Amino acid sequence: MVNLPYQYGREVSGEYFFNRKKDLETLSRLLLYGKNDLALYGIRRIGKTSLMLRLKESLEKKGCLPIIIKCEKLLPLDEVTFFKNLVDELKVQLVKVSKKEKTKEVAKLFLPEKIGVSVEDIHFWIEFGKGEIKNLKKIMEKTFDLTNKIGAVTKRKVIIFLDEFQELFPFGDAFLWALRAHINESKALFIVCSSHHRFIANLTQEKHPFFNFFQTYEIKGVSDDDAELFLKSRIEKLGVRYEQQAIQKILYLSNGHPYYIQLLGFWCYELALSLNKRVIDEKVLSLAYSESLQAIPAHLISSFEKLKGKTRSVFVVLCLYDLSSVSGIAKHAGLDPKAAYQLLQQIESSYGLVKRNAENKFEVTDLFLKAYVQKLFDHPVMVP
Secondary structure (H helix, E strand, O other): OOOOOOOOOOOEEEEEEOOOOOHHHHHHHHHOOOOOEEEEEEEEOHHHHHHHHHHHHHHHHOOOOOEEEEEEEEEEOOHHHHHHHHHHHHHHHHHHHOOOOOHHHOOOOOOOOOOOHHHOOOOOOOOOOOOOOOHHHHHHHHHHHHHHHHHHOOOOOEEEEEEOOHHHHHOOOHHHHHHHHHHOOOOEEEEEEHHHHHHHHHOOOOOOOOOOOOOOOOOOOOHHHHHHHHHHHHHHHHEEEOOOOHHHHHHHHHHHHHHHHHHHHHHHHHHHHHHOOOOHHHHHHHHHHHHHHHHHHHHHHHHHOOOOHHHHHHHHHHHHOOOOOOOHHHHHHHHHHHHHHHHHHHHHHOOEEEOOOOOOEEEEHHHHHHHHHHHHHHOOOOOO
């Protein structure tokens, strides 16, 4: 069975992972030397989680104990579930490092004697109804004490990744301030991850408990060289190749975004097969681009649909016409330039659908969303 050369819409690993050697080297250096709690951020679908998984593999090989907690999966979404999930992951790591020792003896280092029968019982002290802890403050203290003990006994650096960290924010500032204090005092390292928009909206606000707490690191798109190598090497194994013009347009359209590189690559391959072609040219790419518009990330469509009234009109004008000046956008939208400028700023800060280029002029952030809107309004969609 031949594997597809490209995979989109999910976390990737192995041969589907892009070369992020520079990111991996930098992050490993920050984590291995000193106490550097980090905040990773980047636009949605840029590959943050896939990078974390690869970084976890790398850190394990270097003797660390990395643990990934996916905060969006903590159901029910409450504080106790968060800590129980964290402790369960610590238990898994404890089992791994205690294979050569008697599990019971290792477990006694962490558990109350009346409960410490085996590693599998490590979660008992956090569950309600076991007569141990019913107070959230004590649960938090016990959890962080456990992370420190595991690090001390195993002589390994415990590194905890909190993916989709913003999902903890609804627990309230009191919880977040306490969490910050414990993270600050912990001997383990913490890496939180969030999308660019949510990061800007929360962690850069002075009143937020984690304001200026983490060392920040932005996850950006992959380089053109890495993207081109990935596209060619994956498909040439199957006897198909790209024309260079098609490659260049994929690089432009994707803007280094792994999701779109994989998405366009997938449809180029599928269409080449259906057309019985062994060379992907600009015609095939144009068809692939059209198919790809059906798979735009849901968060972009959702953000667009939240735009109402004049705000929506300004964004639609920006999508339909090649305008660079605020005055031109305002004229097409029937607005005063000052009002149009304020609306564009709002779309930028609240929804992340527009950005300012090197000339400080507004443009649509995502070319696929721009084409989607053009199609929605029966405007000709052309591959740039």
